[in-house]
Amino acid sequence: MTQISVLIVGIILIVLITWWFFGKHQVETKEAKMEQSKQIIDIKVDGGYSPEQVIVKKGIPTELRFTKLDNSSCLDHVVFPDFGINQALPQDQTTSIMLNTEESGEFEWSCGMNMFHGKLIVK
Amino acid sequence: MNLSITKRFFISLFLTFPLLVEMILMPLGWSLPGHNLIAFLLTTLIMLLSAQPFWRSAWSASKKHHANMDTLVAVGTATAYFYSIYAMLFHQPVYFESAAVVTTFVLLGQVFEERMRKQAANATEKLLKLQAKSALVWRAGQYITLPLAEIQINDQVKVLPGEKVPIDGVVIDGHSSIDESSITGESLPIEKQVDDPVIGATINTNGTLIIKVTKTQNETMLQQIVDVVKKAQVSRAPIQKLTDKVSDVFVPIVLIIAIITFLAWYLALHLPVGQSLSYSVAVIVIACPCALGLATPTALMVGTGRSAKMGILIKNGDVLEIAENIKTVVFDKTGTITQGQPLVTDVFGSNKNSIIQLAASLEQLSEHPLAKAIFNAGHDAKITTLPVNNFQSLTGIGAQGMIQDHSIVLGNNQILSSDTKISNDFIQKTVQLEAEAKTIVYLSVDAVVIGIIAIQDIPKTSSKAAIAMLKSRGIKTVMLTGDNQGVAKNIGQSVGIDQVIANVLPTEKAETIIQLQKSGTVAFVGDGINDAPALTTADLGIAMGSGSDIAIDSGDIVLVKNDLQDVTRAIEISQKTFHKIKANLFWAFIYNIIGIPIAAGVFTNSGLTLSPELAGLAMAFSSISVVFNSLLLNETRIQ
Numbered sequence: 001m002t003q004i005s006v007l008i009v010g011i012i013l014i015v016l017i018t019w020w021f022f023g024k025h026q027v028e029t030k031e032a033k034m035e036q037s038k039q040i041i042d043i044k045v046d047g048g049y050s051p052e053q054v055i056v057k058k059g060i061p062t063e064l065r066f067t068k069l070d071n072s073s074c075l076d077h078v079v080f081p082d083f084g085i086n087q088a089l090p091q092d093q094t095t096s097i098m099l100n101t102e103e104s105g106e107f108e109w110s111c112g113m114n115m116f117h118g119k120l121i122v123k
Numbered sequence: 124m125n126l127s128i129t130k131r132f133f134i135s136l137f138l139t140f141p142l143l144v145e146m147i148l149m150p151l152g153w154s155l156p157g158h159n160l161i162a163f164l165l166t167t168l169i170m171l172l173s174a175q176p177f178w179r180s181a182w183s184a185s186k187k188h189h190a191n192m193d194t195l196v197a198v199g200t201a202t203a204y205f206y207s208i209y210a211m212l213f214h215q216p217v218y219f220e221s222a223a224v225v226t227t228f229v230l231l232g233q234v235f236e237e238r239m240r241k242q243a244a245n246a247t248e249k250l251l252k253l254q255a256k257s258a259l260v261w262r263a264g265q266y267i268t269l270p271l272a273e274i275q276i277n278d279q280v281k282v283l284p285g286e287k288v289p290i291d292g293v294v295i296d297g298h299s300s301i302d303e304s305s306i307t308g309e310s311l312p313i314e315k316q317v318d319d320p321v322i323g324a325t326i327n328t329n330g331t332l333i334i335k336v337t338k339t340q341n342e343t344m345l346q347q348i349v350d351v352v353k354k355a356q357v358s359r360a361p362i363q364k365l366t367d368k369v370s371d372v373f374v375p376i377v378l379i380i381a382i383i384t385f386l387a388w389y390l391a392l393h394l395p396v397g398q399s400l401s402y403s404v405a406v407i408v409i410a411c412p413c414a415l416g417l418a419t420p421t422a423l424m425v426g427t428g429r430s431a432k433m434g435i436l437i438k439n440g441d442v443l444e445i446a447e448n449i450k451t452v453v454f455d456k457t458g459t460i461t462q463g464q465p466l467v468t469d470v471f472g473s474n475k476n477s478i479i480q481l482a483a484s485l486e487q488l489s490e491h492p493l494a495k496a497i498f499n500a501g502h503d504a505k506i507t508t509l510p511v512n513n514f515q516s517l518t519g520i521g522a523q524g525m526i527q528d529h530s531i532v533l534g535n536n537q538i539l540s541s542d543t544k545i546s547n548d549f550i551q552k553t554v555q556l557e558a559e560a561k562t563i564v565y566l567s568v569d570a571v572v573i574g575i576i577a578i579q580d581i582p583k584t585s586s587k588a589a590i591a592m593l594k595s596r597g598i599k600t601v602m603l604t605g606d607n608q609g610v611a612k613n614i615g616q617s618v619g620i621d622q623v624i625a626n627v628l629p630t631e632k633a634e635t636i637i638q639l640q641k642s643g644t645v646a647f648v649g650d651g652i653n654d655a656p657a658l659t660t661a662d663l664g665i666a667m668g669s670g671s672d673i674a675i676d677s678g679d680i681v682l683v684k685n686d687l688q689d690v691t692r693a694i695e696i697s698q699k700t701f702h703k704i705k706a707n708l709f710w711a712f713i714y715n716i717i718g719i720p721i722a723a724g725v726f727t728n729s730g731l732t733l734s735p736e737l738a739g740l741a742m743a744f745s746s747i748s749v750v751f752n753s754l755l756l757n758e759t760r761i762q
Contacts, residue, residue: 003390006386006389006390007386007390010382010383010385010386013382014379014382014383017375017378017379017382018375018379020185020188020375021188021189021190021372021374021375022372022375023188025188028187046180046183047180047181047182047183047184047185047186047187047189048183048184048187048189050187052187070179070180070183071176071179071180072176072177072180072184072191072192072193073128073233073236073237074191074192074193074413074416075180079357080357081357081358081359084350084353084354084355084357084358085353085357086244086353086356086357112240112420113191113192113413113416113417113420114363114366114367114370114416114420115189115191115192115370115412115416116184116189116191
């Protein structure tokens with residue numbers, strides 16, 4: 001009896017893991033808010049990035065404000081390969097990254113170990 | 124509470140120590156008095172102070188449907204810890220030390236890894252530190268010390284002997300020799316006088332210079348180099364796409380394998396719960412996605428950083444894979460293989476000094492490249508020029524004028540009109556020099572040729588060695604030029620090039636490269652200013668800089684120093700970096716592919732098992748070894 005219930009629990013766990021991590025889930029997306037001559041987005045760094053997807057307008061300087069709350073060493077840098085940015089994010093602080101979003105397109109960013117990802121969409 | 128990784132490690136190490144001692148002494152029959160309770164208390168403290176951030180981070184990540192390294196550590200330690208509490212209450216064997224030791228080892232790994240990652244990434248910071256902090260700037264009638272940010276274009280700056288040139292500029296007074304090795308990698312100091320450009324962050328050795336600033340702090344060559352390197356360091360090598368895919372699914376799959384491991388041991392092989400769990404904890408702990416994630420970026424960082432120090436700027440990660448497959452290197456002739464400026468190579472006649480003196484005097488006013496070569500030859504021989512009367516430029520022929528009441532004519536064979544006398548010696552010499560693909564200029568005094576001057580755009584001193592280096596690597600070398608076949612062949616032979624393609628118009632260069640690409644990957648080496656189409660057409664564009672004139676925007680690789688041997692070095696360091704990435708990826712994959720089955724107990728029958736503690740140690744060292752392996756790129760030998 002115990003054996004069968006252990007087996008069932010195990011299988012349920014496997015199914016849950018598969019659904020939770022591999023299933024399709026909505027990505028948290030946010031649009032930039034305008035402030036004077038630039039657009040600003042606050043991004044919380046805690047077990048990944050929230051929002052994970054950021055939409056900004058083309059041609060207006062963009063400021064991304066990363067606030068790192070997570071202690072993980074994986075997230076201690078944020079990397080924008082297309083912009084040549086590899087910025088350290090000190091713990092419990094907000095770090096601003098200025099981007100020149102002159103071209104429209106989708107630009108990925110990631111953590112220093114390329115485990116967590118985010119996407120900047122310039123429209 | 125947010126403690127640094129280092130603090131968390133030391134707390135964990137201190138609290139784990141009694142458990143480690145016990146683990147070692149246990150086989151000798153000694154165990155900690157009141158083991159369970161002490162182990163419980165120590166481990167609880169470790170979990171609270173050192174492991175809790177892993178749990179927190181794993182939790183926030185999983186809320187977003189993500190899993191990473193922290194997820195594995197958190198699940199592994201939490202399983203061992205909470206099961207042990209349960210086991211303690213029901214008087215079964217406990218595994219507190221697994222949770223404690225794994226935490227300590229994982230943190231140990233992270234402490235090392237953090238240090239080494241910093242070391243791998245600091246190449247650009249080191250470059251920027253080369254800059255002087257302040258400069259002596261002329262303001263309101265005197266030189267005052269100002270920070271670099273306040274310097275403007277056209278400011279006058281004084282550079283004292285032994286000091287760094289603060290910013291890019293042009294010498295307007297004084298002369299000195301400057302050590303440019305920090306920027307170009309060139310080891311010999313370079314003489315600078317009025318009108319010569321100087322580069323910020325190079326070292327002024329012996330004289331005082333006054334310079335006029337030509338670039339602001341954010342536009343200097345150093346800043347441009349730093350920008351290129353920064354960009355290259357975070358660029359993605361195509362090979363990385365594979366790991367991107369793997370790392371997305373890696374952690375959840377490991378969790379599933381761990382559950383299957385537990386089920387197999389507990390249900391099929393009837394092992395007690397505790398031991399079955401210990402196998403699955405080992406699986407979770409040994410799996411290391413970090414090593415996979417770090418394999419490419421760390422090697423790229425170290426490789427591009429090292430090459431920048433040698434004056435070779437690799438623009439991005441794509442370059443590495445292309446360099447690996449180069450079959451043909453095509454060189455532009457003028458300015459790349461050759462100096463780009465004609466030089467006087469031979470002076471023939473009875474009084475060489477007087478020939479040069481007369482010729483240089485006549486040409487001092489001319490701007491023609493050949494005239495410049497002659498004037499420079501006079502300058503180098505420290506000859507004083509004589510006054511010229513009735514100077515007249517003969518288009519397409521040369522020049523003539525009166526010097527000390529003699530009629531002097533300098534020009535090509537068209538000056539040998541019927542009334543100009545020339546001896547047989549000169550005619551023979553001319554034939555010989557023309558065979559060497561040199562341009563001949565005749566000097567006649569009162570209608571008698573008294574000397575001939577041979578001029579040639581000679582190959583750079585480094586060209587021959589550079590081409591030999593490429594050939595020794597099995598790479599075919601080709602020279603492209605607009606010159607006629609004779610001149611081109613001669614230069615090609617003197618530097619040992621495999622194939623010469625002559626009579627190529629500048630607009631046809633890209634076309635020729637497409638032809639050559641049919642037989643393999645082609646690299647093109649040009650000066651980066653006139654050769655932009657060819658540089659982009661070739662699979663790999665290598666732009667050569669000359670002095671401070673660097674076309675940083677063109678080419679996939681930019682050579683700061685005007686030394687052709689850097690072409691081979693650039694290819695070599697690209698290949699070595701690429702090999703390093705491949706080796707890193709190989710070890711990171713193999714480690715996981717072999718490590719996980721061992722930890723799961725697949726080889727238990729042959730006596731090969733891994734406790735969670737050892738699995739934690741192995742995990743820590745796998746990511747350290749990847750970073751360490753990348754750092755070794757700093758030490759490899761480059762020709």
